[in-house]
Each structure stands twice: as structure tokens, then as C-alpha cells.
Amino acid sequence: MHFNMKSTSVKELLSGNLLLQEVTVNGWVKTFRSNRFIALNDGSTINNIQCVVDFEEFDDSILKQIATGAALKITGTLVESQGRGQNVEIQTKNIYVHGIADPETYPIQPKKHSLEFLREKAHLRIRTNTFAAVMRVRSALSFAIHNYFRQNDFNYFHAPIITGSDAEGAGEMFRVTTLDQKNPPLTEEGEINHKEDFFGKETNLTVSGQLEAEAYAMALGKVYTFGPTFRAENSNTSRHLAEFWMIEPEVAFNDLDANMDLAEDFIKDVINYILENCAEDLAFLEKRLLDEEKTKPQAERSDMPLIEKLKFVADNNFKRVSYTEAIDILRNSKPNKKKKFSYPIDGWGADLQSEHERYLVEKHFKCPVILFDYPADIKAFYMRLNEDGKTVRAMDILFPGIGEIVGGSQREERLDVLKEKIAALGIDEKELWWYLDLRKFGSAVHSGFGLGFERLVLFATGMGNIRDVIPFPRTPQNAEF
């Protein structure tokens, strides 16, 4: 049997090109109504193909096996539909049951399931309309990202996942090891003997590919990573994952302004891609969000429907505001004066909290905001010091409802300044020997940023919890599947 031969996808059938022809389609039963109408879906589109069954022509033993979740092969003639809700349907001639789904035990029945319930069934939740739509949009966004960079002459670069350096120091890391856990080899001093580990040293899962991407940018010019990164932080929030995917472009000869231009152009391009290529899935997700928000008080509902919000981001300039301006705005804001902020803004130098970012984006500017030129003290060592000696060329992009979606900077390209900053932090120069080499040999202005992919998917799909936009989420106490 050559199963895929001559079968047609639901998407292709619905396009109507094969009218009056005999067609074969494989898929799963969404619903079976009145012993007559099978709604079949194969994942190629959010829409189903209706297969009309004349139950007098089929054995009861076959009909009994047709239930939500069953896998079928159906052959019949594609005709214009007389009923409402679809343009075409199949007059069923033949049904082959690949596999049944017992309604007594199959959990994905055609009714409303909570997202929490479905998280426990991450291997089956993809069979719901919501998750199939989210994951198709996720896939389209991934492609849009690769496509954008390819068209703009970037080279895709795979940063290492297992890393021997903890240079970025961005939070806690996962250790990677093959040492015996119960009886690890010890040195004479009684310490763990890392020389006997697989890599001959302590290794961790990467928190960022940036430093390595810089090495590649200083030869290939324009590069980007798109790979998994990790944080061993005990954050059980709707915005954090222990394992997530990140996009990190790095461009030689770009300063911070060019970096902001790139980030904004990039985000708009990929949003436009899904607006053009995922219209049906986005319409479904927009309706889902509206339904969900009906139960919420007015103040907690979205300002705009999903697609309008995406178009708004794609069509409007992001507001660029220096940290110093932002502090002024916040200091003079109503919530600050009325002491509504948990962290009141007294003066220059404070790190911005989520409440401040939300105020700026959602209340004050009502659009995506790029904050730049942050105090050096609250940002990473590799960011370029401004001439004022107290701010660095950092930028964060803040999105309504999401918060920080991009963090980036112009990198410190001056060897002496970088060495001073490393020394001030007490980092051993030897740890960063190769990173310093990039400043010794052919150094130049360069910039880059990191975009958390799942936060972009959250924004694009209107979902509320980051666990619902990645296939198998990894969070504290949870690595099932």
C-alpha cells in the first residue's frame, strides 16, 4: 500500500480546484453529526472538509468507528456544497478506518477544555483548533524570521548549546554532566574533579549565543542565531520558561541607531508575513481571545482585536525614548504621584520594573516603545559606554501586554574600556580571552539584540500563557514528555 498516493490535503480540497473529481483525503474526525456529516481535518488548515455519508450504503460496523479523533481515509467526489458553512464537500464512496478513538477514553472531545487541562495532555492538545492554530502561526513566524534575514544577506549561525563559559552571567544555569551523581570523582582537595567530566571542565546550557555571534559578525558581517536558550530560574509565571528559543542578530559596523532600525524593521516584517500567510488562523485566534475576554471586566480586556493590534504594530513607528526621558515621564506620572507604583520612581538610576514599562507602553505612549541609553550600572558589562561616562548604548523594546520583547545594545568595541569593566566586575580576563581577542584584532563598532521567540508568539497569537505557545514547555517541576 502506498498510502500517500493520490491523496489530497484538506487545504487543497477547500480551494475548490478539484470540483467534480474523485478525491482521496486522510485526516481525523472533528465531529460526526446525524450519522451523515463527517468534519475531517488533517492539520493543513484550521478548516475542515465535510464528508457526506449515505448511511444506508455503509456497514454499521464502520459507522460505529467514526467518532471524534478517529483517523480515516475517505474517497469520494468533490462537489459544491448545498449546506451552509462550506463551499465544497465530499460525497463519500469509501471509508477506511486507520485508527479509532474510543469516546469513553479519548480526552479531546468536541467541547470546551481549559488550557490548564490541556497542558497535562501536551501530546494531544495539538489536536484542538486553538493549539493547531497557535503552532501553525509559530511555524510561519519561524519561517518569516529565517526569510527576513536571508533576504537581508544575514548568515544563520548555530551558537553552541553546551558552553564552558559563564560570561554573560544572565541568571542561573543548568549544569551538563556525565559524572556519577552519587559518587563523583574528587580531587585530592576533596572538590569535584571536573577534569574527569565529559568535556574535561564544568559545562552548562547556554543562556545566550551573543558572545559567539559577535565572533562570527566580526568576519561574516551580518549574522543571527535562532536556537534554544536556558534559564534555571525558579520563576513560575506566565512569561517565563526554563527552555525557550531566542533570535539574536549581530551586525558589524552597526551602531545603536542602526540596531534599533533593524529590530523595528525585522519585527514589522515578520508580523506582516503572518498577516499575509496566516489569515484564517489569526481570525480564529482573534475570535478565541474575544470569547475569553468576554468573561473579564472591561478594564482587563484588550484595547484592540488581535488582527488590528498586529496591523497597528506593523504600520506605526515604535516610539524611541531615552531612559532619562522615561524617568521624567514616570516621575511626573499620576500613579507615581499617587503612590500607586510598588516601586516609586524617585530619581535617575533606578531599574525599571514591569509596572513602569507597562505604564509607558500601555498608558502613556499606547504603542511599542524602544527605551535606550540606560544607566551603565544596571546593564551588562559588554554594552558600549557613552561619552557621558554613566550611560550605555542599550535598548529594550517593550510591547503592550507582553513587556520586554527585545533587549539589545551596541557592544563595547574598545579593548581598554572593556578590560576596565571586566576588572571592575571581578571577572578573570582569562575567562574571556577569546572575546577580548575580537577587540585586539580588527575591532569595530557592532551591535545586536535578542528577541525571545515565545514572547513574539504570545503577542502574535493573543495567548495569555507562554506555556501555551511552545509544544512541550519546560518549567520548574515540569519536564513531562
Added chain:
Amino acid sequence: MHFNMKSTSVKELLSGNLLLQEVTVNGWVKTFRSNRFIALNDGSTINNIQCVVDFEEFDDSILKQIATGAALKITGTLVESQGRGQNVEIQTKNIYVHGIADPETYPIQPKKHSLEFLREKAHLRIRTNTFAAVMRVRSALSFAIHNYFRQNDFNYFHAPIITGSDAEGAGEMFRVTTLDQKNPPLTEEGEINHKEDFFGKETNLTVSGQLEAEAYAMALGKVYTFGPTFRAENSNTSRHLAEFWMIEPEVAFNDLDANMDLAEDFIKDVINYILENCAEDLAFLEKRLLDEEKTKPQAERSDMPLIEKLKFVADNNFKRVSYTEAIDILRNSKPNKKKKFSYPIDGWGADLQSEHERYLVEKHFKCPVILFDYPADIKAFYMRLNEDGKTVRAMDILFPGIGEIVGGSQREERLDVLKEKIAALGIDEKELWWYLDLRKFGSAVHSGFGLGFERLVLFATGMGNIRDVIPFPRTPQNAEF
């Protein structure tokens, strides 16, 4: 300063569209000849732009800083070149030195470096022509892969990297943990208390995303992964990495024949993509390989130059041979009769060694070979048992000079057969509860394969060691950078 403004890439300059215009280019000095000719490269192409300097018009202090590896910004007029070797060149008006590269200490001088030497300098080796060409081809191949699947209506699916299940059992795994290594928490029985680890259980780095991809294929129909996978095997060979990237498509309703069709069509498509889009880099790599092989005895040289070999694969059918036929061929082969194989082929059932695969591909068929229908005993439990009860619907694709590049199978879709195989292996069904669910609910014929990305890059670039086709290789005792 807005550094990227109005600058033009070397690739764009060499296209000749900007003749007689004033242009600005940023890049790194490849060579500086006769105090007059700067060959500048920015990574956008293997070729350099020649910048002609009238040394009488520039300070000695500037000219002294121009050496191999220095980063420059050059402004001048793009003109037709009078010299040989290039069509256009820049009449230099202005030179800005971004960063010098002291010839006394900069390791990447314009001379031949051994690949072994460069491996120790993985942060700088990308500045050589060879590695820049390899990594541009690698990037193009990555895009070709995403593009192929997108055009064929596959959804890209991110398999989890940290996994709580060791179901595939494909070799040794890396443990991922945040437990105190020296004083791990113990249970009352004195065992490691995994409940106190980050995920509340033992976790490892994934060896394959296949099982999770199957879950997604059984809803979205056609999916693929493209992500890092890991093997904690102490294999110090030119073909093995501890961390490598793998592509794993999985398609519902595809049987093994359709799976072979997909794999062959896919490989040909991505090879054609680089033939069309990486002509200059491939020409460079072809020449590099010819030069390298000049020092080797005739018998060890490639049969065909690189580009001819790639075209051969793209244009010719892969030979499909059952395991049983292959055993017959091998049994009757000259090396077997003359006892030249380290593992003589006596009869049916033996696992094929690299020497056998090479004989079939390089001596007997002289083309890529797809072997299929292997003995069940030497293949994984999830492969579909044939009606003969002793072979499974497995396939391996073997490439000349590379060996196995693809391993795949039709999956066992029958719950009872799968349960029997799991029981026979002594695996606890509970470990695979969710994988078995896929057979309980809406099961269907499905197939997929895994392609080791670095092996494809090896083949495409003609490089000899897998450490030279990934930016920062991870191998036993080596996780630098």
C-alpha cells in the same frame, strides 16, 4: 555617528551597479600589497574589493595601521579596474581605521594554516576564506531546508531539548541538573533525590525529537524539527560530535515508500539550492579540496570534483536496495571472498559496518543508496514490523565518502504490536504512556527520518572533518568558547 549609513557591501560593489559613484565600504583587510592595493572583505562574499590607495595622499601613520585583519571604513569612487583579477575597484579618498590587527600577534596571517591549528582558534578561524565559505554554505543549506518544508506545507516544530524520557535509548545521554554536585540531596534510602532537582525528576539532553514529532504529525499532518541533539559518546572521530543539529520530518499517512520519496526529493532540493545560490563559495571549496588531495595517493582522492559530485547527487536517482539484497551483494563481493572485511559477511542478520556501507556505495553502486527492510533485531522498537515478522520498515541513506546521512522508518502504528515490542525490551509501558496514546487514539500509518545536518554540510562543502563544519564543535574533552 551612524556607521551603517550609506555604506555598501562588498557583494553589492562587485555587482558593478554603482560604477562611478562615491561609495563607502566597511570591512577587514585581507592583504595590503605594495603600499597601494588593499583587498577588503566584509563577509558578504568570498571575493574582495580592491581599494587602490595613492600613498602620497595619506599619512604614514594611517598606512602603517593597514595590515591583514585590520577593520577599515573606506570611501572613494567605484571605477572599472585596469588590473587583472577584478572588474571594479575603489579609488580610495578616505580611510578610517576602526581597529588595527598587530601582525606580530594576529594569528590569521595570509598564509596556509592547518585546520588543526585553526580549531584551537575557533573564534578567529571564521576570518579565513575556507571557514567563511563553509559557514555561508551551512547557512544557505539551513535556509534551503526551511524553505523546502515550508513550500511543501510542513510545519516547523520545536522539539524539547531537555527531556524527562529516555525512550529512544540511542546511546548515552548528558544529564541536566541544578543539584549540588558535592552534596546532592538524598532519599531515606541513600539514593539521589531527583524530586529536589529543578524539574522534579531526572532529565537529560535529547538524542532525538522524533517521538514528540510523531505526536505533532498525528494532528498537523506534516511536521519537521531542526534543532540540536546530543550524544555523550566518547567517539573521537572525524564523523562524530557530542552536540550536532538534526532535521527530523514526520508525516502522517506516509508509508516507507513515500518516506524514501520525501528524503530523496528533499536532499536533491537543498543541494540544488546551494548549487544555484552558493556558486562562488562552492567553486572556492572545490579548488581547496583539489589542492588538499594533490598530496594524497590517487586511490584516496575524490572520484569527482565537488560541484560535479553535488550535481550527480541532485540529478540521479538514489539506488533503492533491500537489506536482504545488500547482504547477497556483500556476501558475493570480492573483499568478502578475499577476507578483506574486518567483519566478514556470513549470512542474513548481521548489522552492516561502515566498511560494508562504503563498499556498496563507493564500489558497487557508485551512487547514493537507500537500504530498507532491515532485520527487526538490529533496529529500534518503534519501527513497523513487516508481514514477514522478521524485518522492519527501516531505511538508511548512505552517501559516498560520508556513510549514513539519513536514518528513518515507517513507525509501528499498531498498539498491540508496539506493546509487545516494548515488553520484549523490558521497557516500562508507563515510561511511554503518551507515545502509546498516539496509537490508542486516531492511529495511522506514519513515517519519518532524521538527517544529521553536519554530515550534509560535510558532503556539500567537501570538508573532511565534522569539527570544521560547525562553528564551535563539542567533542570529548573540548567545550572551549
